[in-house]
Amino acid sequence: MSAILPVKLPIDKTTKNQLRRGKRRQEFVAAKRTKKRLTSRGATAAALVIAVLWTVPTFGLFVSSFRPAQEVRSTGWWTIFSNWGLTLDNYSEVLQAGNSQLNLAGAFINSLAITLPATLLPLIIASLAAYAFAWINFRGKNVLFIAVFALQIVPLQMALVPLLQFFSRGEIFGFPVVSAISDAGGYSQVWIAHTMFALPLAIYLLHNFVSEIPADVIEAARVDGAGHGQIFFRIVLPLTMPAIASFAIFQFLWVWNDLLVALIFADGAVAPMTKLLAEITGSRGQDWHLLTAGAFISILVPLIVFFSLQRYFVRGLLAGSTKG
Amino acid sequence: MSAFLAWLADLPPLVQVPIIILAFVALVAAILFFVEIAPRKGTVYTVIRLAVCVAAPLLILVAAGSYWWAIAAAAVLGGIFFIVDFRSRSGAGYLFQLFGFLAPAILLLIVGLVIPTIQTTVQAFMNSRGTEFIGFDNFVWVFTQPEAIRTVLNTIVWVLITPLVSTMAGLAYAVFIDKSRGEKYFKIMVFMPMAISFVGASIIWRFIYTARPADQNQIGLLNQVVVWLGGTPVDFLSVAPWNTVFLIVVLIWVQTGFAMVVLSAAIKGVPAEQLEAAELDGTNAWQKFTNVTVPGIRSALVVVLTTISIASLKVFDIVRTMTAGANDTSVIANEMYTQFKNFEQGRSAAFAVILFLLVLPIVVYNARQIQKQREIR
Structure with a gap:
């Protein structure tokens, strides 16, 4: 599981x-700064230490990815000023690295091609269901909703292997139902798997927002x-x-950062970057000039999303805990 | 559908994206259109409803490449559904609308989560090829093999340490930076790891932990610190049992930001009057924190602790990327995947079931809570 599930x-x-x-x-904290400060000097110092501790690892990766391979291998990145040298060679090299079927540049494209549909599809399906749960009355609604809610904590591990077999054989409990999806190849398996796994949380969160629309508005439209x-x-x-936008950010990051689903459902030429990087880490674990550059490419897109949409990100995270 | 998907798979990757999204949006538009006209009265609409009820399941199964008898059965079921819908107490077309909204999600959930969960549970009591019932042998194997016991113990260590440390670190940080200058930037610095994938985080930390022989320059920061302090370099990831702790550090690094953001919002929500009252009573900062702030954010603390507990129970990517479970670092989720790769389906399923059972108490707690809330409403 990814770390970025909302509460x-x-x-x-x-x-x-x-x-x-x-x-x-x-959100108004800047305006209210004039209020008397409760924190002492010691607390600020402690905060500064934690902040530095938390940032240094990423910073070291960033610096190392631009250093020549020879330097990365022989000296630490904190000595960059005494062993000066910057290069982009690591990036051009790592984009070509990979296995016989795929290089990292291709995996980057794969990540995009997997993530975009796997973000939109579950959101649309979930918002349809959320609407039904919020604004159509039917018998057994509460029971069904709680069942959907409870499904979100079924670990993915419970579903992976049987779902893979369903995709490859089209059978449910041994009865053939549909033709095998995996024969088609391509991304379809990963898309469908991510869509299925995202639904419980998506339905639950969107339901909270959809049900908060004033009943008068809906009633007026009906009239x-x-x-x-x-x-x-x-x-x-x-x-x-x-609400949909802030959940979309989570789903995007979740799918982009996922490794487990990719390992099972995205084989060979359709593997996303996380899978290929994990593979490179296993096979070329000491080529730090490649690993640092590769890791930085893979975290670049999430970081851009994070920094540009930071406000929605935090809001979405809190939405999970403030909506009940 | 297979033909469509096969055709799609041959296109360039980035061309596939708009096509699949457009196809899907068209499908949803069709659903919305039929749902909209469903409750209207008149023969024309009744006929349209009948046509859709019979044709939709039929076409879906034809597109999925199913068997003729399944297709026929689906069409008959569609017809029955039409009759049930027609005689519905809430008026004809009512069930039709409900079905249009709910069916896609429920169908996917049943196929993707409910049925597989049942199958995995059954599989856990079968042999490695899933052909023979062997009772509890897989579980006996898990709890008798030293390596498998180690896996379960490691998972328990993860769950004990990660939520506590990251919540405490997040809480401390949230208190320290509360109302300080540049609070926003302080937050971003600690929160940023949340956007990074576990694979990326694992590479970052593997780099920190790298060891070089003592006579060479260190390139891993942690070993350099050890050398500066006068020690000899250690290969942190191969020394059991401490290597598990070094892996846990990675998850703590990621999760502290999450704890910090939620708790920081909760702290700011503690009523100022209570804090002022405590101040008037002559409390010092620590007393104010333990007696006013902490009780005030109790429920947010529970939320954070439980969420991180679930995340650490399911941890997989970090272990997979950093050690792949070598040197006694494996956890349940990783072992489940390893056994699956070794064609030991029964054992793999047994690990999945154990994971599920560990998460289950939290599910029950959640379901109870949500039920209570719905009753209040």
């Missing part, structure tokens, strides 16, 4: 309000003659767009 535990109402209050205040199709497309979808 998914329900919490009581007071805490919910409290977190929401905190979130709001957090004006809109059916469920129109209400969903013209009212619910636009209103929940911010």
Whole structure:
């Protein structure tokens, strides 16, 4: 599992309000700095130490990836000023590295081709289901919703192998149902697998947002003659767009950073970067000039997403804990 | 569908993306269209409903390349569904709409999670090729083999250390930087590892841990520190049992940011009046923290602890990339994959079931909580 799953535990109402209050205040923290500072000098120093400790590893990787192979092999990156030298050769070399079927440049393309559909598909399917759970009454709704909620903590490991067999044989409990999907090759297996695995959390989180739309709005649309199709497309979808966007960031990072699903469902020429990098780490574990450059390429896209959409990222993370 | 997917697979990767997305959006648009016109009255709409009820399952199975009897059965079921829907107490077309919204998600969940979970559970009691029932032999194997016991113990160590340390570090950091100058930038620095993949994080930390012979320059930062302090370089990842701790450091590095962001928001939500009241009573900073702030953020703390516990139970990528389970560092999720790769399906499934059983108490807790909340509403 990736680290970036939003909080998914329900919490009581007071805490919910409290977190929401905190979130709001957090955004105005700059304006309120004039308030008296509660932190002492020692605390600030301790914070500085932690911050440096947390940043140095990534910084070292970044510096090393630009140093000539010979230097990386023989001296530490902290001696860069006494052993000066910068180069882009590591990057051009690592993009060509890989196995007989695939190099890292191809794996980068694969990562993109896997991640984009695997982000959009589950979101659309989940928002349809979330709408039904929020605004259509039917018997057994609560039970079904709790069942979906509970599914999100079934470990992926429980589903991987049987799902792989289903893809390759098209059988359920030994009965043939559909033709084998894996015969088609390509990304279809990974797309479908990621879509399935994302659904429980996506349905749960989006339901929280969809159900918070005021009932009057939905009712007004219904009176004006809109059916469920129109209400969903013209009212619910636009209103929940911010929530969908913040979950989309998580799903994007989740799929981009995933290794487990890729190991099982993306073989050979369709493998994403995480899988190829893990492979290179195993086969050329001491070629640090390649590993550092390769790792930096793979974390570049998530870092860009993170820094440009940081506000939504934090908001989405807190949404999981503040919505109940 | 196989033909479509096979055709798709031959295109350049980045061309496949818009095509699959467009095809999917068209499908959803069709669902929304039929859902919209479903409840309308009149013969025309009834006929359209009947046509869709019969044709949709039929076409889906034809596209999936199913067998003629399955296709026929699907069409008949569609017809029955139409009749049930037609006589529905909430009016004709009601069930049709409900089905249109829920069916895609429920179908995928059943095929992708529910059925596989059942199959894995059954598999755990079968032999390596899944042909013979062997009772609890796989579990007996797990709990008698020294290596397998080691795996389970390691997982327990992960779950004990990671949530506690990262929550405490995150809490301390959140308190230290609260209302300080440049709080935003402080946060970004610790939060950034969350965006990095576990594979990337593993490479970063393997680089930190690299060891060179004592007579050469060190290129791993940690060993350089050891040398500066007058020690001899250690190969951190091969010395059991401490290597597990060095792997855990990576997960802590990633998860502290998460704990920090959630707890920081919770701390800012603690009412200022309570803090001021405590101040008037003459408490010092530490007393204020333990007696006002911590009780105030209790439930956020529980959320963070449980979430990180689940993440550390399922940890796989870090172990796989850094040691692949060598030198007694394996964990359950990694061993599950290794056994699968060795064609030991029964044992692999047994590990998956053990993992599930370890996560289960948290599921029950969650389900209870959500049920309580729904009752309150």
